[in-house]
Amino acid sequence: MAVIKMSNKTFQYYLSKFLQEEMITNKNLSKNTVASYADTYKLFLIYMQEKKSVSANYVTLENLNRNTVYEFLNWLESDRKVSITTRNIRLAAIHSFVKYLQIEDPAHIYEYQKILSIKKKKFCSKEVMWLTxxxxxxxxxxxxxxxxxxxxxxxxxxxxxxxxxxxxxxxxxxxxxxxxxxxxxxxxxxxxxxxxxxxxxxxxxxxxxxxxxxxxxxxxxxxxxxxxxxxxxxxxxxxxxxxxxxxxxxxxxxxxxxxxxxxxxxxxxxxxxxxxxxxxxxxxxxxxxxxxxxxxxxxxxxxxxxxxxxxxxxxxVYENIIDKNDKDWIQNDDLMCFLTRLSKKQ
Incomplete structure (x- = not known):
């Protein structure tokens, strides 16, 4: 049976490599996209400090698990008052990093797959606002x-x-x-x-x-x-x-x-x-x-x-041109009689 070798590389190492090498060099993503992702991980580190009493230098790969990610997303909504759209954007940034980690750190692949199973939160799309x-x-x-x-x-x-x-x-x-x-x-x-x-x-x-x-x-x-x-x-x-x-x-x-x-x-x-x-x-x-x-x-x-x-x-601009002698169906009227009257008019 093959034994998976445990990596001694840290959360901080992988995050830095992901942002600088994977996103910028390999994927050639825009500065705005990289900045948005970086904001997500910064917020995650703030969450770990405030709610878990774990400072940025001591966050580990084991801290990145399904329960913690769920709690982080809920914290964004409750404490930071972000919209559901923003919550979903933050989740997408975490998913992107976790997909990268699956290859770089296969020792934790099962936990990473559980994080990837977290779905976007559903919401009613906002009405499009526009000016005449x-x-x-x-x-x-x-x-x-x-x-x-x-x-x-x-x-x-x-x-x-x-x-x-x-x-x-x-x-x-x-x-x-x-x-x-x-x-x-x-x-x-x-x-x-x-x-x-x-x-x-x-x-x-x-x-x-x-x-x-x-x-x-x-x-x-x-x-x-x-x-x-x-x-x-x-x-x-x-x-x-x-x-x-x-x-x-x-x-x-x-x-x-x-x-x-x-x-x-x-x-x-x-x-x-x-x-x-x-x-x-x-x-x-x-x-x-x-x-x-x-x-x-x-x-x-x-x-x-x-x-x-x-x-x-x-x-x-609607103008009523229907003959008012044609009786409309109203509540408590016999529906079959109503339909019969309509069919005879055809």
């Missing part, structure tokens, strides 16, 4: 692009909508990603290091050209500025910074009768563009490529939104 074209127009119109920072704000929010960018794609956009020729285009690096090319039309292209000129972006690039958009201190914009910009102009837009009642986060601009493309008859497969979705199934959520909008429009 008129609301987008009002929101962008209240931004004074004659002011220095107003020009920046109008440019980045217009790009966020018109190019349907994810917020991280906007944050990471660089001067070299913009190409002016017969057709202005931007090259975007999206999820999973997948790149796509997005054409910019009319006013959006002109606004971007004006911003690059007024802010002297090419010179700033030569001076070491990393990204196309930055804050007053010259640092990269953050998610929180962009959320602050959005909320400021939503308040102004509502003073101009935009009637925006939803919570407008950066992804709402992307949702809105997708819905508007569908409303004018663009096929889902083209919207999939425009958004950078890996599958058209992801894009289908917008088709449902559009169908609901069409139903609402039909209800708004």
């Amino acid at each position: 074209k008129n609301q987008i127009k009002i929101l962008l119109s209240v931004i004074d692009d004659k002011k220095f920072m107003g020009l920046r704000d109008k440019t980045l929010l217009t790009l966020l909508y018109d190019a349907a960018l994810r917020v991280d794609e906007l944050i990471c956009l660089k001067y070299n990603d913009v190409h002016f020729s017969n057709q202005t285009i931007i090259k975007v690096l999206g999820k999973g290091n997948k790149s796509r090319t997005i054409p910019l039309m009319g006013h959006t292209a002109e606004l971007l050209k004006k911003y690059i000129k007024e802010f002297d972006i090419q010179t700033k690039k030569n001076k070491g500025y990393e990204t196309l958009f930055f804050n007053r201190s010259g640092d990269n914009l953050t998610r929180a910074g962009i959320a602050y910009i959005i909320n400021k102009y939503v308040d102004l837009a509502n003073k101009n009768n935009a009637n925006i009642t939803i919570n407008v986060h950066p992804h709402v601009f992307r949702h809105s563009k997708a819905v508007h493309l569908l409303e004018v008859g663009i096929e889902l497969i083209y919207i999939r490529d425009f958004l950078g979705h890996s599958s058209v199934k992801t894009t289908e959520i917008y088709a449902k939104v559009c169908n609901e909008s069409k139903l609402q429009a039909l209800q708004n």
Whole structure:
């Protein structure tokens, strides 16, 4: 009978090797993905310290078991107040590490398989939030692009909508990603290091050209500025910074009768563009490529939104043309008699 040799390599060794070698070198995953995974393991170490009194340097492979992972996930929900979506993202990060460990540390493979059997927690998918074209127009119109920072704000929010960018794609956009020729285009690096090319039309292209000129972006690039958009201190914009910009102009837009009642986060601009493309008859497969979705199934959520909008429009213009002499079936009426009457009318 073969004897499995026990590994003397530690949890810390395997985690470091997984993040630096497996994820970055072998799988070539994006910085955002690696950062998200690293956050998961950092939270796991915080959990071990707070709830198990085991500091990061003393966490072992034996600590990584099904019960501990379950307790960690529940702790995320109860103590850290994360959503079910975030809980599932953290579980996916753990699963990825455990799949790696199965090969590197076969001595604990049975326990790793038990961890892999933990299922994602089910939840009701959130409603897609989006703005009407008129609301987008009002929101962008209240931004004074004659002011220095107003020009920046109008440019980045217009790009966020018109190019349907994810917020991280906007944050990471660089001067070299913009190409002016017969057709202005931007090259975007999206999820999973997948790149796509997005054409910019009319006013959006002109606004971007004006911003690059007024802010002297090419010179700033030569001076070491990393990204196309930055804050007053010259640092990269953050998610929180962009959320602050959005909320400021939503308040102004509502003073101009935009009637925006939803919570407008950066992804709402992307949702809105997708819905508007569908409303004018663009096929889902083209919207999939425009958004950078890996599958058209992801894009289908917008088709449902559009169908609901069409139903609402039909209800708004509905006119009753049915003869009221035709008796409808009501509760306690004889159903067979009702069906018989209907059949005689055919």
